[in-house]
Amino acid sequence: MIMGRLVVVSNRIAPPDDKKASAGGLAVGIMGALKAAGGLWFGWSGEIGDDQQPLKKVTRGNITWASFNLSEQDHDEYY
Known part of the structure; x- marks a missing residue:
């Protein structure tokens, strides 16, 4: 099966720093798929600041x- 690059859009991304990555849940599955196919993960940084x-x-x-x-x-209005 030929797979193109993935584009993942979520309300928050898992940080690219492996030391801070989630230990379980959806982020692990997404990372596995991205590592296999390559791609882009787009979302909120988790930071509040200059938008x-x-x-x-x-x-x-x-x-x-x-x-x-x-x-x-x-x-404040979303979370």
Whole structure:
């Protein structure tokens, strides 16, 4: 089976730093699929701050994480 790159969009991304990665749950499954196929994981960085900053991008191997901050107001109204 030929598989293209994956694009994952979620409300929050797992950090690309392996030391902070989730030990279980959906993030582990997503990471497994991304490692196998390569791709992009897009979502909230987990940080509250200037929501007008450009996307933060980190690439490790065949995976790119693209994240953004939420403003305090957006965080308070959503979470």
